Ligand SMILES: O=C1C[C@@H](O)[C@H](O)[C@@H](O)C1=O
């Protein structure tokens with residue numbers, strides 16, 4: 001891939017998991033960011049151990065050659081919580097803007113089962129026409145608010161939510177304006193659609209509107225356990241659904257080729273939540289960095 005176009009970040013979720021704070025609670029903020037830098041990454045997303053004051057956070061990252069590239073934001077438009085979502089979004093946008101980030105990755109969490117004990121492959125929500133209307137209208141407004149600061153908003157399609165499958169991503173992208181972008185997450189696309197081919201089809205269809213990429217690999221045998229035992233998303237994570245690129249069953253070469261051919265300019269973020277007691281986060285960060293050097297040439 002063209003090194004001038006793409007930069008590499010890693011998410012803290014391998015060290016401390018925001019969805020299950022008991023995973024990695026012993027890992028400190030300073031350890032996390034030091035290990036990210038030592039593994040050879042130049043960006044990070046934001047985790048629950050990070051100081052939220054830009055005046056404190058920025059110098060602690062800068063001294064390690066790191067910058068904040070995005071932070072997760074949950075929206076609740078479909079369930080009618082527009083005013084609260086917009087209020088919180090403005091605070092979040094201003095924090096990310098102060099940190100120098102350019103994109104704001106959001107996930108529509110109305111009726112989401114991602115953090116519950118429901119079976120992720122059986123019980124996901126499906127939005128009504130009215131819920132779709134509210135969601136699209138909300139995201140169009142978020143894009144305008146992001147634009148006020150020269151930033152862009154993107155939707156993180158996610159397992160267990162109303163915007164998970166190819167059809168749902170298609171509907172979301174069709175109903176929103178062109179300044180609403182897609183955060184493409186390889187792991188969630190593969191997990192939802194069950195094949196490399198369908199995972200790639202989402203990527204190639206939306207390349208011009210993808211402005212942020214999460215690189216997650218998956219372990220097919222664990223997804224099979226989730227299916228057969230009707231497990232929740234989080235139970236799957238604890239059993240090892242996800243791992244770093246190159247360590248699981250996804251072939252990332254066509255992902256890199258498609259992004260490169262489309263002249264993708266932006267961040268690619270290694271995001272591989274697993275139990276840090278079973279998968280040492282520093283070891284896996286180094287493994288991911290080596291794989292990206294060898295396979296993507298970056
Ligand atoms: O971007 C993400 C953030 C996490 O909190 C989430 O559950 C994970 O799977 C993900 O893709």
Ligand SMILES: [Co+2]
Nearest residue numbers: 156185214271
């Ligand atoms: Co992600």
